[in-house]
Amino acid sequence: MSADSADPDHRTEPGFFAEAPHYHGHRERLRERFRSAGAAALSDYELMELVLFRALPRRDVKPLAKALIGTFGSFAETVHASEARLREIGGLGEAAITEIKLIAAAASRVAKGELKQRAVLSSWSSVIDYCRTAMAFADKEQFRILFLDKRNQLIADELQQVGTIDHTPVYPREIVKRALELSATAIIMVHNHPSGDPTPSSSDITMTKQIIDIAGPLGIAVHDHIIVGKNGHASLKGLKLI
Template structure:
């Protein structure tokens, strides 16, 4: 899918010549004024210059010089090579709020935007998955507490734009190196069932001596609820006698994140 074919005028012109060759001859009783030749690419030529200017802008100044919709345009150039993608990029940003919101949106919702078909939606999700995999590689086999900003970046990338609550656990070994990253449950827009004994059981199966709890608030506000605080307290109390430490509980929202440890709730 990541190819661009902005030419094709020769092939279309040849096809036009063939149609003229096999056409019935016109009557010669009256003189018909010839229509001016139409370029096969006349309907798209107006944005070719824009595309090149935007590519040059990125090449010379990097992504900091581009607005979110312009960066999205650069991606859509390859995914939709023969259409003006600026209106589509702007419509996507308007619908989902931010560049991250677009990349985190479900395929079904992406396709509700005019100009975005299944293939384009799948390609956008592929790009998002590549980005998430890159962020995850920054914390894999590393001492997690020494790479805290990378942990937050990864959790925000994979959870901030989820439409439903998701409860994730990062399992660490005795050196605080990541053993596993698992989603333990998904719920509704404002609730996820969590079973402390299951959390501890899974930690024991993985020989994990420490865990980091993570969940998202689809509302966007990461402020912990009373239920969040009570659930965390129960997990801490269940895990501690078995030698499993709960380093933190992070709540991810579209507008930021909060740390239970930072709030002194752990």
């Protein structure tokens, strides 16, 4: 019996004979480099190959990985791309999309876990890391609130609003009402700029001051309003705008 007839999957896989020389042994070499040298030794497309291996076990995924990084710009932007955008990539099925989105979900869960383990204000880098992981690459504006207790421990992290590509409706009284419901004594506001530029707009500053004016008399401090984007972040407090 020939090797082809013994393995029907290999026999029927489209383009198997043409593709085999290109990725034969490549997967194990890439895994070994990841194990021995770590993620820093891999390019973005190589890391994406590792993600795709499980979902596409009998394909040379290097061209697809390169196409994803070329389309979205980086590994981070790819895993945070919407499912609708990912479906536009030829050759990327539902199983592969699930693997990609799982990476984004895991990164967000890890960052949030690190944030919950310590007082928020004493770990500002964890706050920024979490906010950027959760929101920086979203294709629509999102407005998130971190609610804190009197020890500046995280009580709740809630996505309040999702808007269009450049606008999210924010209702100051609803935010303060929610803080009172949670017995929060402080909040940190976070939203993203899908354009990538985190520079605060005049409306960002005005809205923040409105919330401060309502929250202050009720004993709720506004520690900051952070804006995140692909190109970094901005703190209204750090910029002395509040």
